[in-house]
Amino acid sequence: MSAHIALTALVVLDYDEAIDFYTRALNFELVEDTPRPDGSRWVVVRPRGATEAALLLARAKNDEQRARVGDQTGGRVGFFLHTDDFATDHARMTAAGVRFLEEPRHEPYGSVVVFEDLYGNRWDLLQSTR
Secondary structure (H helix, E strand, C coil), X not given: XXXXXXXXXXXXXXXXXXXXXXXXXXXXXXXXXXXXXCCCEEEEEEECCCCCCEEXXXXXXXXXXXXXXXXXXXXXXXXXXXXXXHHHHHHHHHHCCCEECCCCEEECCEEEEEEECCCCCEEEEEEECC
């Protein structure tokens, strides 16, 4: 049996602003945006060229979920965006207004920098040397 993680739900406040951020600022592709009978939408984005892992942008439905938006991992980096061109992606994301929390670092395992998405979730942009 072969298995993989296909989707990770990311709770957002608004579908359209989240789609805009992920497709414009992070250059993700919109894979699906399907209305559901309950008024919600099935919204999937993923990095361009990715074939397995994607994000399900899930709009918060109540106060408890809204309280979690932007802090789904307790303030630590919870998402890791791998790239094969760190400098180009960092420059493009900077120009798009992405908020970086530090200067890029060059570690034994690769180049890395921490950034926040539009709600404050922390991500690593990473180009591995391995």
